[in-house]
Amino acid sequence: MFPLDSRTADRLAEVIVDMGGSYERKGYQLAELLRHAGWAGPPDYDGSPRIPWLREQLDERRDNHAEIERLLCRVCDPIEYDDGDVTAAEFRAVVNEKLIPEGLVVTLVGGRPVIGELGATDEQPRYSVPPDLRNRLGILISDASAVEMLSRRVEETQVCESGGAYTMAIIGIGSFVEGLLLTVLTERDDDIRSNGFFDPRSQRQQRINHERVSLQLLIDTAHAKDWIQLDAKDFAHRVRDFRNFIHPRKEMAEQPRFDADSVMLCWAPVHAILNDLEQKLGPAVKG
Incomplete structure (x- = not known):
C-alpha cells in the first residue's frame, strides 16, 4: 500500500530502467517518462547512474501517492510504447510481481491502466476511491x-x-x-x-x-x-x-x-x- 516501502521502490527503479535489458531507458528517457506521467516540476536527468537517480526521485515523492500511481500506470500504459500492449504487458507483469508485497496490482480496465488492491486470494483486484x-x-x-x-x-x-x-x-x-x-x-x-x-x-x-x-x-x-x-x-x-x-x-x-x-x-x-x-x-x- 502507499507509501511504497523503500525496498519496493528500489526494485521498481530497476524494472523501469531495465539496465542491459531489451527495454533499457536512457537518462533522457527517464526524465521524459516522469513528464509523461504528469509529475509537477519533473527533474532533469543529471548524468548520474540511472537506477540510483530514479530511486532518489521515487524516494523524494514517496508521500505523493498520485504521482507514484501515475508513474506506475504510465510504465504499464500501451500508449507509452511503439508496439502498444506488447511491451506494456511485459512491464505490467514485472511491475505487478514487485507490487505483490504492497498488496497492489496494475490492470487494464476499459483499456486504461489503473491501480487496484489485491484481495485476500490475490485473484480479483479491487478498486476504491483514488488515494489522497x-x-x-x-x-x-x-x-x-x-x-x-x-x-x-x-x-x-x-x-x-x-x-x-x-x-x-x-x-x-x-x-x-x-x-x-x-x-x-x-x-x-x-x-x-x-x-x-x-x-x-x-x-x-x-x-x-x-x-x-x-x-x-x-x-x-x-x-x-x-x-x-x-x-x-x-x-x-x-x-x-x-x-x-x-x-x-x-x-x-x-x-x-x-x-x-x-x-x-x-x-x-x-x-x-x-x-x-x-x-x-x-x-x-x-x-
Whole structure:
C-alpha cells in the first residue's frame, strides 16, 4: 500500500530502467517518462547512474501517492510504447510481481491502466476511491468550495457503499465525475467559461450554459480537448449510463441488480479520468 516501502521502490527503479535489458531507458528517457506521467516540476536527468537517480526521485515523492500511481500506470500504459500492449504487458507483469508485497496490482480496465488492491486470494483486484483524493482535487482545482463539495460527495458515496446502498453509491460516483469535469472545464477553458459548451451534435449550433450541460457532453468535451484518452472516455460513458439510474423509470424498465462489485468497477474509470486530467493539465493556478 502507499507509501511504497523503500525496498519496493528500489526494485521498481530497476524494472523501469531495465539496465542491459531489451527495454533499457536512457537518462533522457527517464526524465521524459516522469513528464509523461504528469509529475509537477519533473527533474532533469543529471548524468548520474540511472537506477540510483530514479530511486532518489521515487524516494523524494514517496508521500505523493498520485504521482507514484501515475508513474506506475504510465510504465504499464500501451500508449507509452511503439508496439502498444506488447511491451506494456511485459512491464505490467514485472511491475505487478514487485507490487505483490504492497498488496497492489496494475490492470487494464476499459483499456486504461489503473491501480487496484489485491484481495485476500490475490485473484480479483479491487478498486476504491483514488488515494489522497481531497489533496489531489486541491491541486487540480483552484476553487476551494468546489473541492469541498466534491470531497463531500465522495464521502457520502462511501457511506452508501459501506451501507449496501449500491445504486445510490453508483449514482454518487457518476455525480462526482460530472462535478469534476464541469469544474475543471469551466476553470481551465476561457472560451467555455465565457460562452458555455458547444455541442457538435446540435442542429441549432447554440452554446449550452453551465447549468444545462449534460454529463455526456462534459465527457465528450474533455476527450475532444485531449484531456482524457479515448478509453477513459468510453468507460466514463458506462458510468454515466449507470448514473442515469437516478431516474426511477430507468431502474424499473431495466431492473439492474447492483452489488459491491458493481460499485468497485465504477471506481476504476475515476482513477483513469483523474490520472488523465492530472497528466494533461498539471496544478491549477491559485488566484
